[in-house]
Amino acid sequence: DTGVSQDPRHKITKRGQNVTFRCDPISEHNRLYWYRQTLGQGPEFLTYFQNEAQLEKSRLLSDRFSAERPKGSFSTLEIQRTEQGDSAMYLCASSLEREGNIQYFGAGTRLSVL
Amino acid sequence: AQRVTQPEKLLSVFKGAPVELKCNYSYSGSPELFWYVQYSRQRLQLLLRHISRESIKGFTADLNKGETSFHLKKPFAQEEDSAMYYCALGGDSWGKLQFGAGTQVVVTP
Numbered sequence: 001d002t003g004v005s006q007d008p009r010h011k012i013t014k015r016g017q018n019v020t021f022r023c024d025p026i027s028e029h030n031r032l033y034w035y036r037q038t039l040g041q042g043p044e045f046l047t048y049f050q051n052e053a054q055l056e057k058s059r060l061l062s063d064r065f066s067a068e069r070p071k072g073s074f075s076t077l078e079i080q081r082t083e084q085g086d087s088a089m090y091l092c093a094s095s096l097e098r099e100g101n102i103q104y105f106g107a108g109t110r111l112s113v114l
Numbered sequence: 115a116q117r118v119t120q121p122e123k124l125l126s127v128f129k130g131a132p133v134e135l136k137c138n139y140s141y142s143g144s145p146e147l148f149w150y151v152q153y154s155r156q157r158l159q160l161l162l163r164h165i166s167r168e169s170i171k172g173f174t175a176d177l178n179k180g181e182t183s184f185h186l187k188k189p190f191a192q193e194e195d196s197a198m199y200y201c202a203l204g205g206d207s208w209g210k211l212q213f214g215a216g217t218q219v220v221v222t223p
Contacts, residue, residue: 003157031209042118042200042213043158056210091158100165101146101209105158 004106006092012112013082020078021109025094032075033103034067035091036060043091049075050097082113116141118203120214127191127221135186135217137175137201146204147177147184148211153197161186161199171195191221 005024013019025032030051035043046065047057051072061067064082069075079086089110093103117140127133139145149161162170164177164184175186184201201214 033210035211035213040123040215042202042216043211045210045212048210095209101148101204101211102160102163103209103211104160105150107157 004092004094004104006090006106006109008109009107010110010112012114014114015084016081018078018080019082019111020076021090021092021111023075023077023092023094023106025074025092026096026104029094029096029104030072031095031097032069033093033095034075034077035093037089037091037108038087046077046090079111082111084113087111087113116203116205116212118201118212118214120199120201120217122217123215124218124220127219129193129221129223130190133188133191133195133219133221135199135201135219137184137186137214139182139184139201139203141182141203141205143205145177145179147175148202148204149173149175149184149186150200150202150213151197152200158200191219193221193223195219196221 007022032049034046037043047067049069064080067077089108091108092106095103119138147164151161152158173188198216200216202211
């Protein structure tokens with residue numbers, strides 16, 4: 001297991017297009033998180049899954065954003081009708097509930113909206 | 115409201131000098147504090163957490179609830195310590211983290 005995997009690493013899209021990112025957590029990690037990071041800022045929480053259930057969504061996550069985690073394994077984050085303000089690094093992290101709050105991060109997907 | 119403040123965006127120190135990265139937080143519940151580090155071209159990784167009370171790579175951090183601080187310290191900085199450091203606050207039962215804006219540490223020989 002090489003850790004949390006995110007795909008693609010980079011995505012360039014035109015404004016108004018839809019994009020989808022994928023995150024594969026560490027095997028057996030039942031918790032999965034999505035964060036967004038813009039230049040000069042720390043990661044900001046977007047949403048969280050425990051197994052397949054999405055338990056919280058940040059106010060940052062407008063209705064153009066949707067995340068899923070079917071079967072409690074990999075997760076996808078979709079952004080519809082992208083805007084230039086969506087340009088950011090999207091980070092995924094996973095954790096094992098019995099290990100407490102230690103989160104392991106993926107390398108991220110960098111989105112550029114032109 | 116939950117908040118993490120890292121007042122220094124950039125910290126430049128000489129090799130062998132002490133380094134201290136400041137982190138202050140505001141949280142009404144029982145906080146759980148972390149330091150994460152990101153080396154150049156690498157992913158974000160956990161450096162240490164307050165409940166383990168251990169020293170990692172020579173770094174230590176003490177939670178001071180009275181001053182609501184969790185400063186990161188190392189007595190003798192090394193060039194390989196050059197990285198971006200983020201202080202993070204947890205506390206919810208399911209582990210959402212609130213990050214500070216980060217401090218870039220540059221250690222010069």
